[in-house]
Amino acid sequence: MSDPTPEELLLGIDPKPPQTGWMDTPVEIKKGIYCYASNPKSVEYVGLPYPRQWNPIEEDWNLPENWKEIIYKGFRERLDRFRSIKVFMDICVRCGACADKCHFFIGSGDPKNMPVLRAELLRSVYRNDFTAAGKILGFFGKNFKKIGGARELTLDVLKEWWYYLFQCSECRRCSVFCPYGIDTAEITIMGRELLNLIGLNIDWIATPAANCYRTGNHLGIQPHAYKDMLDFFADDIEDITGIRVDPSFNRKGAEILFITPSGDVFADPGTFTCMGYMMLFHFLQEKYGFDITWSTYASEGGNFGFFTSHETMKRLNTKMYAEAKRLGVKWILGGECGHMWRVIHQYMDTNGPPDFLEEPVSPITGTKFENARSTKMVHITEFMADLIKHGKLDLDPTRNDHLKVTYHDSCNTSRGMGLLEEPRYILKSVCNNFYEMPANCIREQTFCCGSGSGLNAGENMELRMQGGLPRANAVKYVHEKHDVNMLSCICAIDRAALLTSMEYWVPEVDVTGLTELVANALILPGEKERETDLRSEPLPGMEGDDAE
Amino acid sequence: MRLNNLLSQKKAAITKKWFALVIKTYPSETAKFLKSQKDPFANPVGRTIYRELEALFAELLKGIDYETITSSLDPIIRIRAVQNFSPSQATGFIFFLKNVIRESLHKEILEEQIINELLLFESKIDELSLIAFNLYMQCREKIYELKANEMKNRTFRAFERAGLVSEIPEVEPDLKPIINIKEASNDS
Ligand code: SF4
C-alpha cells in the first residue's frame, strides 16, 4: 500500500517531535510556558543589575556586552562559595534515577525537564570551562567536547538556561531519589542567581520582591488596607459566631509576633484561613490570656527574594526579624506558608542569628520548641498540634462533616523541613473524613502544586497545568474513590495554585488551609450556635427550612 | 457483525498498538518512560492514555454512547491540550486507530462483508474525532479563562467582599455634559 498512513498524514501537517540529542535540539521559547520578563522598575528598586526592557521571544535580549564574562565570574565565585554546588557539578553519574521524578517532566513530556538534564544545562558549561578535562577535550575539537558532555556558553545556551530554570519549581522531589543526594533545586537557585546578574528575571518574581521590599508584602498593599481587611474579617466572624474578635496591630511589648503570607489576607481562599487564625488567637486569649500581635509592616511571610538571589532573600527575611526586634516580642509565630519556612529552616542560621529573641516556649502548654531554638520562629501547625495534644482546644469535628478532606504536603514544609505528622494530627482531630492520597505522592515524595518558586503567573498557565498534573491526578483518584471534595494544604502559594489546577483537572474539589478547618471546629467561649462554616456555607443539618 | 467479533478477539493487540502510536508523538526519551512506567501516579500521562484508549476501543465495539465516549476522551484531550502539541496533533491520534485496524485485518479486509462493516466502523472513528475536537476547544477555552480571571477571581473578590472596592454608585451622576455632547452632535 503506497497510500500515506494517518500518522504520516498528521506528521506531514505538523513537525515531528525532535529525535535529536538534547544538546543539538535548539531551544524554542513557547507561549504558555515562559513567564514575562521583569519590569525594569522592579529590578531597579531592589538594586539588582541591568534593569531594562527585554522580551524573551525576541531575538535580541539587550544583554550587557560582557554578559559572558559576568556569568563566568559569577559561576566561579559561586563554585568557591558554595561547596554543595561544586560537589553537585562533579559527582552526578547520570544514572537517571531522578529523570522521571520531576512533575514538569511527567506532565510536559519535555525531556529537558528531566532533573538530570536541567542540571546538565549548567554542568555542560561547567565541564567546558571550569574543569581541566573540559579544557583538554576542547583541545581536540568540538565533537570531543560533546562526547564528554561539555559545551560552550553561547547565546542559545543562555536562552535555554533561562527557559528551563524557570520551569523548575525548586521543589526538591528529584533529590529524594538521587543516590548521591544531588539537589537540582540548589542548582536552579544558583542558575537563577547567575541569570539575575545580567537582569534576566521574570516579572512574577521581580515585582512581588520589589513590593515586599517597599511596602512589606507582595501585592504592595499598604498598612491601612491590611488593617481594613482584618476588620472586615472580624465582621464576618461576628456574623458566623456571634463573637467579636479584636486583633491587635503593631503592639509593642506583645509576647509573640504573628507573621503570615499576605495571600492569607488578600486572596481567597486564604482569607478563610486568616479568619481561622483570628478565631484561634481570640479563643486562646479568652481562655489562657494569650498575648499576640499582628504587624502591618512585616505583612508578608513569603519571600520572593529567595527566587532571585541569596542576598535579596536575606534582605526580605530580615525585615520580619527587624519588626520583631522593634516590637520587642519574645518570638515569632508563623502562619501557613511554604517557602517562608524553607528560608527560615534552611538559611536563618546564616541570615541571623536573631539572638535578641528568646527560644520559643508555648505560653499555654509550656512546651519548648527546641527545633526553633536558633530560628525563634514556630510554625502554626506545630503550635496547634501541641495545643491539641494537651487538650487545650475545644473542638467539634462534626462541623467539618460536610467535607471529605485530603492533604497536600507542600514541598517546602515536607521535604524542606520535615513537617509531616503535625498537619495530619491536626486534620484527624478536627475532621472526621480524612483520606490520604497514594503513598508515592505524599510526605517526602509529595508532588509540587506545579506553580512554586514564583511560577504562578498567568501567562505560563500551560506550564502550570503540566506541572500540576501529577498532584491533580492523585487528587482525582481520592475524589473518585472516597468522594473527596476538599484539598487541604499549609502553603499560600498552594492555596492559589491548587485552586486553579483543580478548576482545570478536578473541578469537584475545592481548596482550604488547615487553620480554616480548625476554626470551623473550634468552639469559641460564648458563641452562638453556628449555622454555617467560615465560607458561609450551611453546616450539615443546618441547610434551613427551604432545604426540605 | 463479523468485524466486531474479529476486533473483539484482537482487542488487546489493537489497543496496545494504538497506544504505541500515540506514545510516538512524544520525544523518544519521553516515549520510553510513558510506555515502561506502569504506576498510574508516577506516570499519569502514559497510564491515563492507555486506560482510556482501552475504554474507548471497547466502547466503539459496543456502539457510541456520547457520555461514555466523552468521559474516556476527556482525560486524554485534557492532558494533550496543555502539552506541546498543535491542535491537530493533540486530537489526531484518534485516526491512528484506523490504520491499526486496517493493518491487523489485512487478510480479512478483502472480504466484502468486512469491508462494508469496516467503512461503518471507520465513520464511528470520525465521529470520535469530532467529539475530541469539541473537548479540545473546551479545554483551551478553560485555559484562557483561567489566564484571564485567576487574579481577578481570587484577589479582587476578596477585596470586594471586604467592601474595599469603590463601585460605581447606584445613583446616576449629573448627566449634563453628556446631554450637551448629544445636542452638539445633533446640531451638526
Ligand atoms: S539521580 Fe543523581 S546521580 Fe543520578 S542522574 Fe540524577 S542527579 Fe545524577
Ligand code: SF4
Ligand atoms: S527541584 Fe523539582 S521542579 Fe526542579 S528539577 Fe527537581 S523535581 Fe523538577
